[in-house]
Amino acid sequence: MDSIWENVAPVIGTALATIITFAITWAAAAFQRLTNIQIEAKHQATLHSALLTGASWAAAQYGGNASMQLQQIIDYARRSAPDAVAALKPSDAVLAKLAAAKLEQVTNPNVSPVIG
Numbered sequence: 001m002d003s004i005w006e007n008v009a010p011v012i013g014t015a016l017a018t019i020i021t022f023a024i025t026w027a028a029a030a031f032q033r034l035t036n037i038q039i040e041a042k043h044q045a046t047l048h049s050a051l052l053t054g055a056s057w058a059a060a061q062y063g064g065n066a067s068m069q070l071q072q073i074i075d076y077a078r079r080s081a082p083d084a085v086a087a088l089k090p091s092d093a094v095l096a097k098l099a100a101a102k103l104e105q106v107t108n109p110n111v112s113p114v115i116g
Helices: 002-062 066-080 082-088 092-107
Strands: none
Touching: 002 066, 002 082, 002 092, 066 082, 066 092
């Protein structure tokens, strides 16, 4: 009986070490995915808030000049949320669409804007 245990113990030890290593690696990867998702959501919320604030300001400052309003909204978002812009890396086209949607939201609060 002792000789069987002496032969099996190293195999069991190696198997257990492999299982524990796998579990730790999986848990670390799951934690990283979760925190990256939370960080990305925070950046998205920050960017949308900056765009909405910029839209309110631009609508008040530039009246009916939509082109100037949109540029000011984008500039405001880039200045007030630089970390979010750097992390999310939205293209100019995406920022323009988001700015237009936020401007529509501010100037026509009863209309639900569709981005697309």
